[in-house]
Amino acid sequence: MKPITLEQIAEILREHDNYLILMHKSPDGDAIGSAYALCMALRKMGKKADTLCGDEIPEMYSYFTDLAPNEGFEPEFIISVDLATTNLLSGKAAEYSDRIDLCIDHHGSNNGFAAVGYVDGRVSSCAEIIKYLFDVMGTDIDSGIADAVFTGICTDTGCFKYSSVSPATHRAAAELMEHGAQSAFICHLMFDSKSRSKILLEKMVLESLEFHCGGQLAIINITRKMMEESGARESDTDGIASIPRRIQGVKIGITMREKPGGEFRFSVRTSDDIDASVICGNFGGGGHRAAAGCSIKKELSQAREDMLCVCRQLLEGEK
Amino acid sequence: MKPITLEQIAEILREHDNYLILMHKSPDGDAIGSAYALCMALRKMGKKADTLCGDEIPEMYSYFTDLAPNEGFEPEFIISVDLATTNLLSGKAAEYSDRIDLCIDHHGSNNGFAAVGYVDGRVSSCAEIIKYLFDVMGTDIDSGIADAVFTGICTDTGCFKYSSVSPATHRAAAELMEHGAQSAFICHLMFDSKSRSKILLEKMVLESLEFHCGGQLAIINITRKMMEESGARESDTDGIASIPRRIQGVKIGITMREKPGGEFRFSVRTSDDIDASVICGNFGGGGHRAAAGCSIKKELSQAREDMLCVCRQLLEGEK
Numbered sequence: 071m072k073p074i075t076l077e078q079i080a081e082i083l084r085e086h087d088n089y090l091i092l093m094h095k096s097p098d099g100d101a102i103g104s105a106y107a108l109c110m111a112l113r114k115m116g117k118k119a120d121t122l123c124g125d126e127i128p129e130m131y132s133y134f135t136d137l138a139p140n141e142g143f144e145p146e147f148i149i150s151v152d153l154a155t156t157n158l159l160s161g162k163a164a165e166y167s168d169r170i171d172l173c174i175d176h177h178g179s180n181n182g183f184a185a186v187g188y189v190d191g192r193v194s195s196c197a198e199i200i201k202y203l204f205d206v207m208g209t210d211i212d213s214g215i216a217d218a219v220f221t222g223i224c225t226d227t228g229c230f231k232y233s234s235v236s237p238a239t240h241r242a243a244a245e246l247m248e249h250g251a252q253s254a255f256i257c258h259l260m261f262d263s264k265s266r267s268k269i270l271l272e273k274m275v276l277e278s279l280e281f282h283c284g285g286q287l288a289i290i291n292i293t294r295k296m297m298e299e300s301g302a303r304e305s306d307t308d309g310i311a312s313i314p315r316r317i318q319g320v321k322i323g324i325t326m327r328e329k330p331g332g333e334f335r336f337s338v339r340t341s342d343d344i345d346a347s348v349i350c351g352n353f354g355g356g357g358h359r360a361a362a363g364c365s366i367k368k369e370l371s372q373a374r375e376d377m378l379c380v381c382r383q384l385l386e387g388e389k
Numbered sequence: 390m391k392p393i394t395l396e397q398i399a400e401i402l403r404e405h406d407n408y409l410i411l412m413h414k415s416p417d418g419d420a421i422g423s424a425y426a427l428c429m430a431l432r433k434m435g436k437k438a439d440t441l442c443g444d445e446i447p448e449m450y451s452y453f454t455d456l457a458p459n460e461g462f463e464p465e466f467i468i469s470v471d472l473a474t475t476n477l478l479s480g481k482a483a484e485y486s487d488r489i490d491l492c493i494d495h496h497g498s499n500n501g502f503a504a505v506g507y508v509d510g511r512v513s514s515c516a517e518i519i520k521y522l523f524d525v526m527g528t529d530i531d532s533g534i535a536d537a538v539f540t541g542i543c544t545d546t547g548c549f550k551y552s553s554v555s556p557a558t559h560r561a562a563a564e565l566m567e568h569g570a571q572s573a574f575i576c577h578l579m580f581d582s583k584s585r586s587k588i589l590l591e592k593m594v595l596e597s598l599e600f601h602c603g604g605q606l607a608i609i610n611i612t613r614k615m616m617e618e619s620g621a622r623e624s625d626t627d628g629i630a631s632i633p634r635r636i637q638g639v640k641i642g643i644t645m646r647e648k649p650g651g652e653f654r655f656s657v658r659t660s661d662d663i664d665a666s667v668i669c670g671n672f673g674g675g676g677h678r679a680a681a682g683c684s685i686k687k688e689l690s691q692a693r694e695d696m697l698c699v700c701r702q703l704l705e706g707e708k
Contacts, residue, residue: 129451148599165393180554195491218445224690225655228576228581229548229549229550230562230576231548231570231573231577231580232573232576233480233572233573233575233579235566235572235573236566237562237563237564237566237567238563239563240559240562240563240566241559241560241563243549243556243559244556244557244558244559244560244563245556247555247556247559248556249555253549253552253554254550254551254552254554257550257551259552261549261550262547262631262635263635263637264635264636265637266600266636266637266638269598269632269636272595273592273596273598276588276591276595277592277596279588279592281585284584312581313588316581316582316583317583317584317585317588318582318583318584318585319585322393371450
């Protein structure tokens with residue numbers, strides 16, 4: 071993949087037409103915000119543009135996604151946003167895997183699948199890059215575009231909490247608010263509002279909370295029974311994996327999720343000095359230093375014991 | 390209280406010396422951040438300055454409060470920050486109630502107790518005003534001062550979530566980060582970290598969650614038994630009162646807290662179209678439109694029924 075500048079992207083977008091913008095499966099606020107913002111900006115330039123995702127776009131984003139209904143045209147130039155690898159494309163979007171013309175992303179691990187690309191792993195979110203692209207393009211950012219970009223930035227930074235937030239991130243947020251982004255509405259919707267099913271699920275999950283290794287390890291379960299009894303949807307499990315790690319004194323936070331077919335999916339969150347990807351690597355999984363995952367296909371108590379055993383060794387090795 | 394400008398405050402601070410800066414009881418991040426930032430800035434000008442609060446400053450703020458240990462001197466000029474009324478002073482700080490020279494505050498309800506004052510109810514936090522004061526004063530903001538001001542802004546805005554956040558708030562955050570504010574560390578400490586006691590308390594509280602009025606009203610209890618069994622401190626109850634209101638469909642969220650002496654303290658949080666202060670006014674309490682409180686001295690089930698009865702009428706009156 072040939073690296074190009076934002077100025078070159080602006081040039082390319084002026085030259086071509088009939089853009090299709092791809093999002094990864096289980097799309098999050100950054101993927102959806104980036105894709106819709108770019109789509110709306112291209113249409114403002116008089117271009118035909120559309121977005122495509124293999125999975126459904128959650129209803130909660132309708133305050134900006136409703137602004138850009140699908141249009142019929144034959145896609146000519148394919149763009150991916152917030153996509154680190156084409157393995158994360160699903161359904162109809164996956165059909166474009168081998169013909170992506172331009173990639174815009176903020177994952178340092180991006181494996182370079184497109185013809186040309188702009189990847190900056192230091193930027194908080196793909197949407198923040200899209201904002202800088204709009205600055206270069208001289209895009210007339212209206213309130214719909216501003217809402218989309220703001221949503222991408224605030225969801226991927228945990229509402230300006232993570233270490234990926236830079237002074238420039240806050241300045242981008244300030245400008246987006248001046249263009250009409252509904253900051254308080256978006257932040258409330260994304261971070262301060264829970265479905266009744268989600269709160270019931272959280273209650274059940276907290277009842278399963280156990281501490282091990284002198285309080286350095288906390289583990290919670292999400293069973294299929296809990297999902298059924300609470301009426302929770304898949305999206306209601308968002309954020310639950312971070313509950314155990316947030317408890318003071320906990321170095322390893324584990325969420326054990328019962329999947330169909332007797333499999334257990336482990337989400338592991340760790341503090342700086344412990345590598346979650348090493349823990350999960352023991353079971354054929356992987357991820358980042360602070361957040362990783364793996365699956366173990368065993369009976370519940372055995373799967374759990376296997377995981378605890380690896381963690382115990384790691385915590386003891388630390389002393 | 391004579392209203393003055395930030396320029397006039399800068400002038401006054403240059404002229405006087407031996408400053409004592411007062412904080413309200415149960416001091417929060419905004420009070421503590423504002424007071425310590427101002428104290429550190431005054432000392433940088435070669436002045437003697439100190440902070441005073443009737444209650445203890447929580448340990449969690451030590452990353453900037455440790456920078457400004459107490460100094461012995463006779464206070465000559467008394468300043469209050471983030472203080473809406475002198476009723477909120479306690480202990481030694483209350484002794485200065487009648488002789489406050491300068492008030493800096495962001496509460497629209499400030500009742501003007503000082504000789505001169507700068508009050509702007511549109512600004513997100515007192516710390517944000519302090520930042521603008523430093524701009525006028527030309528203060529050399531070091532990392533300690535930046536941490537203190539950033540803490541005030543982020544805690545009083547729910548980490549940049551509330552409607553009080555303006556583009557200028559984000560720009561202030563950006564500049565403070567450039568002066569060394571540890572944004573990610575502070576946000577994690579204030580919003581993503583819970584004591585083991587607090588998570589146990591939350592678990593117990595969620596077990597008490599009940600819905601009424603077709604899901605429009607949610608109520609939780611904090612009993613003295615829960616406080617004892619979880620080992621929770623008073624500060625661990627922070628934020629719990631907002632849990633029921635965050636549930637989708639809930640218009641009135643109530644937290645019922647058992648106090649010594651057979652009294653129950655109700656915290657009421659409502660959505661826009663219902664006035665929490667009206668609900669609490671029925672029981673001799675008060676507060677704001679979206680957040681109010683009152684006490685009922687009755688047997689548990691009766692206190693609860695009295696509150697539910699008032700809320701039911703209000704919700705039915707809405708139809």
